[in-house]
Amino acid sequence: MRVDSEKAFRQLVSEGILATMRNYPYRVGKVIRILHKGEYVGEAIIEDVVPVTKQNLKYLVGVSGFDSVEEWVEEAKKLNKGKLPKYIVYINLIRKR
Numbered sequence: 001m002r003v004d005s006e007k008a009f010r011q012l013v014s015e016g017i018l019a020t021m022r023n024y025p026y027r028v029g030k031v032i033r034i035l036h037k038g039e040y041v042g043e044a045i046i047e048d049v050v051p052v053t054k055q056n057l058k059y060l061v062g063v064s065g066f067d068s069v070e071e072w073v074e075e076a077k078k079l080n081k082g083k084l085p086k087y088i089v090y091i092n093l094i095r096k097r
Helices: 006-015 054-063 069-079
Strands: 017-022 031-036 039-051 087-096
Touching (some): 017 054, 031 087, 054 069, 054 087
Antiparallel strands (some): 017 087
């Protein structure tokens, strides 16, 4: 999984957890490789996958790396050709490089 946003990457590295919006429905329990700027940075486990809703955005913004739901949505759209992704994927960093 690529984590291209600097704010999201800082959240993952500093806190070890991240809620990130994605279009792919990742499977809970799957271990994934984390890449930042094309570099391998570690592995994470998929803890949960939920649909993007106003309620889920409000609940998970605190572990997204962003200061507000609006900022998070804006960044997600920027990284996804202007469209809001379908899922929020909650990951837990289990191994850093």
